[in-house]
Amino acid sequence: MKLLRKLFGTKHKVAPVKPAPLPVAEVKPPKPVITLDVVEQTHDENELLKLASEGATSQLRQAAAEKIQQRERLEQLAKTAKTKDKNVFRIVKAKLDIFRADDARQAEFETSALRLCEKLEKHAYLEADALFKARLAILQQEWELLAAQVSETLTARYQAALAVCEAKIQAQADAIAAEEERITLDQQARELASSAVDNLQQLGRELLAKAHIGDDEFTAFNLKVQELGQAMRLAANRAIPLDDLNKSFEQGKQQLLNLLDQIKTSGTLTQLSEQIAQADNSETAQKLRAKFNQQLNQAKQLVADLPELITAAKARVDDWFAGWNTKEQAARDALRHYSELTRKGLWAAEQGFVRKARGIHKELQEKQAQLGELPKLLQAKWEEFETQLHKLGDWHEFAVTPKKEALIEQMQSLIGSKMAPEDLASKIHDLQDSWKEVSRGGQQQDDDLWQQFQQASAQAYAPCKEFFEAQATARDNNLSKRRELVSQLQTYLADYDWDNALWKDVEQTLKVARQEWQTYWPVPRKAGNDIQKEFENLMEQLFGKITAELDRNKQAKQHLIEQARQLIASDDLRTATEQAKQLQAKWKTIGKSWHKEDQQLWQEFRQQCDALFARRNQEADAARQQRQAQVEQAKELIGKLKGYAGLALTELDAAKAEIEATKLAFDNLSLPRESAKALSEQLQAALAAISSTRQSARVQAENQRWQDLFGAAEAIRQYELALIAASDDQAVTVIAAKAAAEEYLNNTSRWPTGTLPLLQQRLAKAPTLEATGEAERAQQLRLLCIRAEILTGKPTPESDKALRMNYQVQQMQQAFGQRDSQIEALVQEWIMVGGVSNPDYPALLARFQDSRASA
Template sequence: MAAFIQKLFKNRKTVSLESQKASEKPQSNQPTEEDNRQQLRQQQERQLGASPEPSALAALAIEGVTSAIRLQAASQLNQEEHLQAVLKQAKGRDKSVYQTVKQSLQILKEQQASEAATQHRITELVGQAQDQARSEDTKLYEARLNALQDHWQSVENKASAEQTQQFLQAVHQIRERQKQLDETRQEEQRHLDQKQQRQETLELLQQTLNQLKAAVPSGLPSESALDALQKTQENRWLEATRDTQVEKQEQKQYEQAMLALRNYLGAVRRLNLARPQISELESNDTDSAQAAAKALLQEVAWPQEFPLPQALADLRALAGKPRTQPASDGTREQQQANVAALNTTLPKLEAALEAKQFRESRQLLKTAQNQFQALDDRHRKNVQAKMQLLAGQFRELSDWQGFATEPKQVSLCEQMEYLAEQPMEPEAKAERIKELQNEWRELGGSSDRTLWNRFKAASDQAYEPCKAYFEAKADLKQANLHKREAICEELERFLAQADWTSIDWKGAERIHQTARQEWKAAWPVDFRDNRQVQKRFDDLLKNLERPLDEERQKNEAAKQAIVERAQALIDHEPLQEAMDQAKALQSEWKRIGITRHREDRKLWQAFRQACDQIFERRDAQRSAQQQATEKADADARAVVAKYRDLGTEADEALINEAKTELKPLADMPLSRPVRGEVQDLRQHLTELGQRKKLKARLDNWKTLIKERVSGALAPEQVPSNWQNLVNGATSLTGRDLVIRAEIVAGQETPDSDQGRRMEIQVQRLAEGLGGGDQTSPEQELERLIALWCLHPEMNEQSAEHAGRLVQALESRLQH
């Protein structure tokens, strides 16, 4: 595409050159160059207004006659390949177009990066949902699901239908798993509660029996209390053993305890009934009374493991040992009821079979078989033959029914199995499943249980993804409806509280944009439920948009006035004043509130173009200043290179010459680095002069030091201030003076004087701590030399000491 744009530019340039050559021919009827330019400008403006192709826009962005055409064409480009091509062509040619295209590319890249990040986030969320659906880790299961759904809401509108289905299916699986986990926990808790109830029942029964066995014979427990205890514990055990696993030992323990309690309760009842007779026998001591007592003992049949009540003990003493009597068990009434129910069902079954009613016959036969199984062997023999006859008739009816419908039902099974394997949109698949199930019902079902199980299993398999989709979609629709209602409530609250005279317009605009985005994101919703809330939202949005539009129009007018003021500054003088006012206009522009995006972009381009023209004048001035600076730098570097290597051997005339050539450079427009080099050279020359003067002084001092070895010096031979340095000074030996000079100058001292040097250093340290005068090393050396030359009490001024003093001076000079 870039090559195509370049070729297009080349052809355009060729045409332009040919037009130029033609215009140069001396023909009186040819239009002028200005006319051709005007015509081309009009043609390009019409082309821009006709929504041209991106390639044509790219060409206009580079070859447009005016900067406005180029800028408008560049601002309309939105494809990366065209933007890249124009960016490459505009670099160094058109700054406004280059900046506009560069900004558009940046925005495009940010959008692409944002979309890529969103897609990556969607993929992550789908993967996390699927991982949780498969994971065995149930810790914080529901909390993780809620977090996933909250994150999904922020990216749902960017997800594809397939991604949405995958996420919703995973959410459904997670919910099913959560449901199973809850049911499992509830079931486990139920079993634990039942086990606890059974344990408590056994403990209560055992405790009661123990109390009864340990009771005194003189009193008996209340019959009604024992009866209530028995019934409550029987019901409690029944509930505690319903739909749960009970160990054989536990069940045996209960049956033994409850049997013992029943036997005891029965004996108490019989004893209470026999008390009047026992009272009569106690007053009669005849043989007939003894026989009656034996009969009463057998009738009461008191359990041996419990203490014998006093009344029975007296009765036993009267009659002797009691005899036990087996209990009777009667089920005759129940059997008669079962026979009656079966006799009622069989005629109905016969009538249904004669009418060829397959469904009714199947249900009645099942009922009759259940009733038949409830009979004992004696009653079964009376109806067994008739049951076999009716069952055979039903098999014949089933065979006839299956012969007619079986091929069609097999075909429906095959279609359903094929449908289960096909990846289809959930709604389309659900519709097809419903059609096949209706066809199956129209065939009247199937007597072949295997065939029915096959069709049902295929139906369940086919509907499984649809089930997850529709359940999740229903939940999502309801949740989105609640979100939309909440959005309307927030808008109503905002509009009711808004003070349009002092409102934050940008905040109000963000509320408007956020409401629209959140409304769009709250999708899908049920159409019927959404009608009222949609109308409510539209009315609220209009009430919010009305003052926003008024404020936008007012702000657009203010920005238009700023554009006109900026255009008036393009040729304004002085330039600095124009730039300052342009910067002030930019700050004023930023303070203006909300506007329409399209109108604001047009106004901004016009304002930016005017500001660019103002600052282009500054760039031109800076370019001239840069050229002057480069020339001044070159001249200054030549001077610096000429004199930077001067040393102490240079004479005074050469140093003065260098200073003379440096003076004009102070007023030249030098760059900062070069100005620093010039300043360094100027400082170097100053220090060089000072060092030369110091060297001359030190040379004079060395001469005086050597002359003093030969004899005393006259005051006029030494500097005038030395006498002041000597007056009042303490006398030193030549050795100590030289050591002090070596310490000040940083010069090594011979080994023979190292001990003395240490003593002097300690002494100097004590003098410094005492707060003595602080002098520089040069001043200290000068004072020592003055003492050497003028102090009347100075001794040990040998040639050796003089030589060491001179070396100390030379060492200091090198520093």
């Protein structure tokens, strides 16, 4: 009892405790004395733990505690020394704090490593673009700072994600290498095809450079052609566009094979030229020349520049035919002279000039001996001449009158004939020619018969005259229409507004004029020829206008092509693209050019525009990728902010600068317009989540402070109750209760404002409490419950309504209606009231807590 009064200074009366009789026991030998030296020499953790817990002196226990290093032993010792030896507990707690600090640091490493793994796993889902590898390198550098302190599980997770990223990079590298290899192989295939075409032409030049070719050389040339064909097939296996080279090779190959066949059949051009030079007649030479020209044309299609050997062979052939043509021309001149003499002889015979006809006959006989065999036509004329000359000799031996009468009858029979005018006129002309033939060479003329023949001819020709007069009228009308058309064309050329010409209409006019001109036919020959020259001159002028326009359009389109070509190298791609569109619009306003060239110009212009637009699309793709990278970076920053929302309040406070830096990094991004709003909303949502987490943590911390406050008050109350009910054999319970209250106060870091000093005061006053004052203290708590219920508007139980009413009346009388305004003041009063036992306290505390929660 003296010990309790000495420890707590209480005024409680403690009944004297009678000493209990000591049990009789055997006397044991004294235990060995353990000194500090023994502790220094002990390294067994279990033995040190036992010394630190049960050592005889505080120094011994502290020395043993200092030597313990294992965490498990320290934790066991902390539980034992917490209520027994503060000094040992302090030593143990300091060592455990080091372990806890290490745990915290390790937890931070693990958390950082976990975030890094999550980043890397997200990164693994991205495309392996230009930034992919750079970002991966940054993540790897961050991991290297943590690798030594990270668990094997996270290391394995990191390695798995890293393997995926590296596989993507390797796949991208493999794709690039494959593409480069494909481009190289395609280029090699194209070069192989081009080389095959060049070698084929070179083979053609070698073939043409040979004057004579043997069978072995034919075989060699064919083998070379086959080898080149194999090279082209190998190049074609790459499935690249080689249409132009294939076409050139196939054409050259066919030409070369045709040339080989011709040479094998007829010989080389040199051999053919030698055969032509040795030909003894034109027929043979012409046959050989046809083969020569056919082979020469094949050679010209095969190679651009013919060898000198071929040029010499062609010159040899041309010289031979030039000489032969000279001989033939002389022969033709001789035959022409012979033909002319034959014609003159026939005329002389028909006119009855016997002497002249016989002189010509003699001269013809002399020339015939020089010419040799005559052509069939000249031979027929010669025979006709001899016949006429023979008739001329015996003319008077025959009667002419019956023949004339017969001709008159035939002419009279044509009068009123239904024959076509052209046929009738031809028949009349034939009868008139027969009359002349019968009358030729006669010394007498029968006027009566002639008059009859002439009259019959006039009557028979009357229908023909009308027909031919109608034809003449039609020719004159056609001539008049042609002249009118020429006049219209002259007016058209002079008056048309050529500066604003509609060239499609001009072309139509040219076409219609030509068609209309052809419909005005026939026309008088001489006048028709004159007007034809005028018409052709006008058509040539009109066509010249169209030609000039086509040339102007060609030049204008070439100028647009050059402008489009210059735009490709422009730095301002947007302006260049707009200008290209303007050029395209301008192209549409330009009329057509020459038909063969117009499509080529359009293809060239389109090629330049396509190149510009391809460059624009390439840069647009790059910009799109850059914008996508900004979006991905924004998403990564948002994800990082979302990760903060799951942290504790202390961690959030520590990461405040990092959160602000992340938000600033997001604000500095150049986000595309279509994504900016949604991403900004996600950012605000993440920030709101962080704010909500922080607010929730603050509320929770505030609630925890109130819980700690009432928990500490409860611990002190238990200590107070232990003091009130304590006896000498309950000293350990009192000490434990006090230690528990002190530990509560010492281990709680944050308290509601101003409450810790009140708790400390209450703890210090606990030994002065008397059991007799418990009812008064319980009444104080009951009154505090009523005041709290009045403050918060909560109802009071029926048992205390009278007390509430009495309190309110007193307040009105004494304080002129003043009321409590803050629940915190009532809480401070509550925690200062102690020593209330369990029968009353729990119910009162529940009422007070209910009111406080509603405040």
